[in-house]
Amino acid sequence: MKKGQISVESLTLVGFMLAFMVPVVLLFLTISNVSSENVSIGQARITGKQIANAAGEVYAQGNGTRRIILVNYPPNMQNITLNNHTIAISLRTAKGIVDVVENTFARTTDGDLPLSNSTRLGSGLKSISIVSKGSHVEIGYSQ
Numbered sequence: 001m002k003k004g005q006i007s008v009e010s011l012t013l014v015g016f017m018l019a020f021m022v023p024v025v026l027l028f029l030t031i032s033n034v035s036s037e038n039v040s041i042g043q044a045r046i047t048g049k050q051i052a053n054a055a056g057e058v059y060a061q062g063n064g065t066r067r068i069i070l071v072n073y074p075p076n077m078q079n080i081t082l083n084n085h086t087i088a089i090s091l092r093t094a095k096g097i098v099d100v101v102e103n104t105f106a107r108t109t110d111g112d113l114p115l116s117n118s119t120r121l122g123s124g125l126k127s128i129s130i131v132s133k134g135s136h137v138e139i140g141y142s143q
Contacts, residue, residue, distance in 0.1 A: 037076075037091075037093045037094065039074075040074035040075065040076050040077075040091055040093075041074075041091060041093075041098060041100060043072060043073075043074040044074050044077065044089040044091055044100040045100050045102070046072075047071045047072060047073060047074070047089060048087050048088075048089050048100055048101070048102035049102055050069055050071050051069070051071065051087050051102070051104075051128060051130075051139065052087050052102040052103065052104035053104070054067055054069045054128075054130050055087075055104045055106045055108055055130055055137045055139060056104045056105055056106050058106070058130045058131065058132045058137050059104075059105070059106030059107075059132055059136075059137050060106075061132060062132060062134070063132055063133065063134035064131075064132060065131070065132040066129065066130070066131045066132070067129075067130045068127055068128065068129050068130075068142045069127075069128050069130065070125055070126070070127055070128075071125070071126055071128055072124065072125055072126075073121070073122070073123050073124060073125075073126055074091060074123060075123035076091050076092045076093065076123075077089060077090070077091055077092075077121055077123065078090040078091060078092050078097060078121075079116060079121070080115040080116060080121070081115075081116060082108040082109060082110055082115065082116075082139055083108075084107050084108065085103055085104055085105065085106070085107060085108065086101055086102070086103055086104075086108075087101070087102045087103075087104065087108065087139075088100070088101045089101075106136065106137045107135065107136040107137070108136065108137055108138075108139055109136050109137070109138050109139070110138065110139065110140060111129060111130075111131065111138035111139055111140025111141075112138075112140050112143075113129075113140040113141040113142075113143065114140055114141075115128070115139060115140060115141065117141065120141055126141065127141065127142040128140070128141060128142060129141065129142035129143075
């Protein structure tokens with residue numbers, strides 16, 4: 001009789017431990033997911049600022065100036081769009097699509113290899129070429 005009671009008590013104890021641990025583990029997983037999304041948004045802001053600052057510098061230096069920069073794309077990046085004086089980076093998050101927008105005083109257009117080229121949108125380091133054309137700058141992937 002005592003052996004059966006010990007087994008039931010042990011199983012009950014294990015059950016209570018599991019009932020406590022499962023919500024704690026789920027909470028930690030949720031927090032880490034939100035944290036990684038915040039890191040991606042920060043990384044997108046840095047990338048946008050790097051491109052915008054380089055575009056402004058190249059534009060200020062005049063026609064024919066060229067600069068190649070190295071930027072780091074976040075893993076959940078959907079698209080990057082140039083629209084006159086803005087650079088918009090779209091990210092996929094658990095809450096939907098988030099746009100990170102940076103402004104530059106230079107008018108921006110797509111270069112020969114546009115940034116929106118879907119075959120090059122994967123995460124990681126990307127080499128980007130910025131060329132001044134006098135009235136605007138062309139931004140694209142360097143060859």
